[in-house]
Amino acid sequence: MADSPPHGRPSPREGLRGTSATGEPAGSPGESAGTGPTGRAAPAARRGRPDALHPGAWWLWALALGTAATRTTNPLLLGLLIAVSAYVVAARRPDAPWARSYGVFVKLALAVLLVRLVFATVLGSPIPGARVIVALPEVPLPDWAQGIRLGGKVTAEALTFALYDGLRLAALLVCVGAANSLANPSRLLKSLPGALYETGVAVVVALTFAPHLIADVQRLRAARRLRGRPDRGFRGLAQVALPVLEGALERSVALAAAMDARGYGRTAQVPPAVRRTTAALTLGGLLGVCAGTYGLLSAAGAGYGVPLLLCGLAAALAGLWLGGRRSLRTRYRPDRWDARAWLVAASGAAVAAVTALAAVRDPAALHPGVVPLVAPTLPLWPAAAVLLGLLPAFIAPAPQAPAPHKDSREEPS
Amino acid sequence: MIRFENVSVTYDGADEPTVRGIDFEVAEGELVLLAGPSGVGKSTVLGAVSGLVPHFTGGTLHGRVTVAGRDTRTHKPRELADVVGTVGQDPLAHFVTDTVEDELAYGMESLGLAPEVMRRRVEETLDLLGLAGLRDRPLATLSGGQQQRVAIGSVLTPHPRVLVLDEPTSALDPAAAEEVLAVLQRLVHDLGTTVLMAEHRLERVIQYADQVVLLPAPGEPPLSGTPREVMAVSPVCPPVVELGRLAGWSPLPLTVRDARRRAAPLRGRLADRQQHCRPPREAAPPAQAPAPRRGLFRRGTPGARTAAPAPASPVAEVRSLAVRRGRIQALRHIDLTVAPGETVALMGRNGAGKSTLLGALVGLVAPSAGSVRSAGAVPHRTRPRDLVRRVGLVPQEPRDLLYADTVAAECAAADRDAGAEPGTCRALLSGLLPGIDDATHPRDLSEGQRLTLALAVVLTARPPLLLLDEPTRGLDYAAKARLVTLLRGLATEGHAIVLATHDVELAAELADRVVLIAEGEVIADGPAAEVVTASPSFAPQVAKILAPQRWLTVGQVREALAAGEPR
Incomplete structure (x- = not known):
């Protein structure tokens, strides 16, 4: 408060664009909110939070690791990839509700692996193999089901192939899970362009809505017990559905009122010309994208496809950018793409690039043979490259220590 | 502006x-x-x-x-x-x-x-x-x-x-x-x-x-x-104004401090009364010492209200109860017994564990150690149908308890759930608060009416142990006064009542005993007058004004003054 009046109305130079008594929003869109008192501002205000990495960097890193996983079926390399991502998650995962999704993804990956193996066992596999482990009785199927086999011989080769294949998918899932638990989803939405911000808020609200709904169901099922009715079973759930939905609806209305009263949806006055240009650019851009995609996919249009697609994309982005001028919003401590974010993203990209290169140069090492069955070996260079993915565990900011247990109930006042 | x-x-x-x-x-x-x-x-x-x-x-x-x-x-x-x-x-x-x-x-x-x-x-x-x-x-x-x-x-x-x-x-x-x-x-x-x-x-x-x-x-x-x-x-x-009106102070005091400065004569008059009716303090150990006015100023509350140290069988008995919720230790080493006809107020900060304790008494929360018995049953192992006849809880949001779309349907459902005669719940409701229309949707009732309906629903099964979680949230003074009369009546009939509340005035009006909970532990348990007056944040206004005498409510003062009038 060093340089603003101590109370009451903020001075105009603070950048608050109130609405004047006539209903016309004061201030022109030109003096957009971000162009505050840059000259005398404390630089800290424009910096992101010290304890956070740009969520986009985490996603790029994780997706790059996932891409690397799709390039190989070597179980040792895949295991190494999973271990690397797990180590980074363990080291840098913050203590927040959304960060607990990693376990769910790991379970999902295991389930995928298991399903793949069960299918290979029961439905057979096109992989020819000589080492029969067990011969299941084969179910005779009618003619129209040709090509489908139920039961029959289960070979070691087929199982190994299924294992490698399933492991690849599982590694991909674990990488996505790592991104989910390392990057705060609501911060990611904050990085959306201005025109999409309000949609982003709606998504954030929806994200916080689900936990409320679950809590409601639990509370109302407990209340059924108080009425002397069984609190378990399907009927119990069905009978609380209506009150839960009613409650959810009421809460949404209350939230909408609160958001309205707090200025959600305030828009700046934009000259009609700009509005029309925005509409034209967005619509034209989308049309261009559609036509360009069609050109790319059809045989004849390969020549005009790419330029049309690019032009369409550019026009649509310009439309989005212009549309953002209608929104008054500013961002509070947006996450900055800093050097650490570059390094994290680059470490992921390096893993993906080296693995892809190795897959071309030395396919045998990255896709160990199944027929005939050979023990997979760890290719040295790709393995060393995968270890590059560990970099974020050391350069990303450490998560804050979880709040002590007592503090989570009552703060000392 | x-x-x-x-x-x-x-x-x-x-x-x-x-x-x-x-x-x-x-x-x-x-x-x-x-x-x-x-x-x-x-x-x-x-x-x-x-x-x-x-x-x-x-x-x-x-x-x-x-x-x-x-x-x-x-x-x-x-x-x-x-x-x-x-x-x-x-x-x-x-x-x-x-x-x-x-x-x-x-x-x-x-x-x-x-x-x-x-x-x-x-x-x-x-x-x-x-x-x-x-x-x-x-x-x-x-x-x-x-x-x-x-x-x-x-x-x-x-x-x-x-x-x-x-x-x-x-x-x-x-x-x-x-x-x-x-x-x-x-x-x-x-x-x-x-x-x-x-x-x-x-x-x-x-x-x-x-x-x-x-x-x-x-x-x-x-x-x-x-x-x-x-x-x-x-x-x-508020009570301070009511006391001011009673004592005829002018201008009316609005703060405890104002009132205290004018209360000396009133304290003088009351000291006499209190001296007169105070039982010998040495007669009982402090934990069970009856509050000074007990039995004298609360008319129509006979035997049940005297804090007899060992009543035949406690309605609720909690022994070294501990409850964990995830990583949080919600309750630890709780010991509590509630006798029939006794009213106990649980007080403490938000999140101290009051609701969890009520939940344990009604079987919503399973203890991780220790034992709970409510009206002779282990609540979390008893079938809901049997449990309603032993213990009833009116939750913080009484609406949670109501599913039907009319009051009449709600009452009929309550009769069925409790296995009571048809019409029991409706009769109870009319007795508690006349003038609630059968065709009204429970959602359209006022806070006080909804609370009364939930109370009637719970009472239909006639549980000897009645639990209330924050019953006065959103109630005005009139609705609160009705609730107090109603709960006193139930206590006289022999219902044991345990209520979790932040409302010190309510606790002062109603409770025989106050149990203070902090961080999941009982930090004080004793007669309402003693516990409440011992802590500045839990003392009701009247107690603060008339300290060191132990008056808790305007009603007590009024009765004492009336009794003191020469006849």
């Missing part, structure tokens, strides 16, 4: 205006209290200031409301967002984002403030409200008082000139309420913010108000004036 000019609001589908002839003005920098019984339209008046009435709620508004010179007819709520900050009754319904810091910034982002300004104000607000240690915490993990402070902070950051609050302290424990009120006080004094708030618990807020606007009854025009003027005629008033 805020000006109401002959405003009346009629909601769609209603025949009569909800509020009529509202005409008052709030000057800049004032703290104005909106008082009145429930259902008179206080929330409607508050909503009209922020423009939510009628822009958001629908309905017709006649007259004119201006805030800082802006007419709410032509300005939508979002266009008033920079001058009016609104906090509703439930802070959780107010939150848009998921962490404290983001929530504080949200309003400013909507208004388009520069990042430097936002950053500075968030830091200031964190300090102002004492939230600095919580800045990264998810909102859902905060306690009630913390949430309320974050909600207030989130509307403060855009520096509104007017703050509108609907029942800011009714869900809070006394300490947290004081914290919130201290913040408001600071805003009014240091920042010149204009505050308009509605609150049922006048005893907490009346002393801070510069002006009181009283809505005496639905559809009646408001009365406004200084707190003293209005309290002299108000149908709702």
Whole structure:
């Protein structure tokens, strides 16, 4: 408060664009909110939070690791990839509700692996193999089901192939899970362009809505017990559905009122010309994208496809950018793409690039043979490259220590 | 700053205006209290200031409301967002984002403030409200008082000139309420913010108000004036005012301090009475010492109320109970016995474990160690059908207990659930509170009526142990007085009652015994008068005024004075 009046109305130079008594929003869109008192501002205000990495960097890193996983079926390399991502998650995962999704993804990956193996066992596999482990009785199927086999011989080769294949998918899932638990989803939405911000808020609200709904169901099922009715079973759930939905609806209305009263949806006055240009650019851009995609996919249009697609994309982005001028919003401590974010993203990209290169140069090492069955070996260079993915565990900011247990109930006042 | 000019609001589908002839003005920098019984339209008046009435709620508004010179007819709520900050009754319904810091910034982002300004104000607000240690915490993990402070902070950051609050302290424990009120006080004094708030618990807020606007009854025009003027005629008033009226003090005291300075003669008169009726203190060990007035001033409460040390069989028996919830140890080493006909008040901070203890008594929460017996059964292992005849709980939100779409259907369902004669529940309800129509939807009942319906539903099975969680939230003084009479009647019939409450006045009126819980442990257990008067934050106003004598309620004083009159 060093340089603003101590109370009451903020001075105009603070950048608050109130609405004047006539209903016309004061201030022109030109003096957009971000162009505050840059000259005398404390630089800290424009910096992101010290304890956070740009969520986009985490996603790029994780997706790059996932891409690397799709390039190989070597179980040792895949295991190494999973271990690397797990180590980074363990080291840098913050203590927040959304960060607990990693376990769910790991379970999902295991389930995928298991399903793949069960299918290979029961439905057979096109992989020819000589080492029969067990011969299941084969179910005779009618003619129209040709090509489908139920039961029959289960070979070691087929199982190994299924294992490698399933492991690849599982590694991909674990990488996505790592991104989910390392990057705060609501911060990611904050990085959306201005025109999409309000949609982003709606998504954030929806994200916080689900936990409320679950809590409601639990509370109302407990209340059924108080009425002397069984609190378990399907009927119990069905009978609380209506009150839960009613409650959810009421809460949404209350939230909408609160958001309205707090200025959600305030828009700046934009000259009609700009509005029309925005509409034209967005619509034209989308049309261009559609036509360009069609050109790319059809045989004849390969020549005009790419330029049309690019032009369409550019026009649509310009439309989005212009549309953002209608929104008054500013961002509070947006996450900055800093050097650490570059390094994290680059470490992921390096893993993906080296693995892809190795897959071309030395396919045998990255896709160990199944027929005939050979023990997979760890290719040295790709393995060393995968270890590059560990970099974020050391350069990303450490998560804050979880709040002590007592503090989570009552703060000392 | 805020000006109401002959405003009346009629909601769609209603025949009569909800509020009529509202005409008052709030000057800049004032703290104005909106008082009145429930259902008179206080929330409607508050909503009209922020423009939510009628822009958001629908309905017709006649007259004119201006805030800082802006007419709410032509300005939508979002266009008033920079001058009016609104906090509703439930802070959780107010939150848009998921962490404290983001929530504080949200309003400013909507208004388009520069990042430097936002950053500075968030830091200031964190300090102002004492939230600095919580800045990264998810909102859902905060306690009630913390949430309320974050909600207030989130509307403060855009520096509104007017703050509108609907029942800011009714869900809070006394300490947290004081914290919130201290913040408001600071805003009014240091920042010149204009505050308009509605609150049922006048005893907490009346002393801070510069002006009181009283809505005496639905559809009646408001009365406004200084707190003293209005309290002299108000149908709702805090105990300190009631005592002042009883003692004939003029001008009326509004604070405990005012009253204490004038209370010396009254204390003199009462000392005599108390001396007279106090039983010899040495007769019983302190833990079971009957409160001084027991049995003498509470008429119609015979044997059951004397705290006989060993009644035949306790209705509820809790032995070294511990409950864990996830990583949190919610309760530890709780020992508690409740005798038939006894009323026990559980008190303590928000989140101290009161509701968990009630949940354990009714089998919603399984103990992780120790044992619980409610009316002879182990609650979490008993089938719900059998359990309802032993123990009943009225939850914090009585609506949770009601599923049907009419009162009649709800009563019929309750009879079926409890295996009682058809008509039992309806008869109970009519006995407790006459005048509830059979065809009404439970949602359309007032807070007090809904609570009574839930109580009737629970009582249909005639459980010997009755539990109530925060029964007075949202009740006005009249509804509270009815509840007190009703619960006293039940205790006389032999029901054991355990209630978790923040309302010290209620505990003083009703409880034989008060159990204080902190961090999941019992820190005090004894006769109401002793426990309550021993702690400044839990002492009711009358006790503070007449200390060191142990009077808890105006009713006791009145009876004592009446008994002292020469006949």
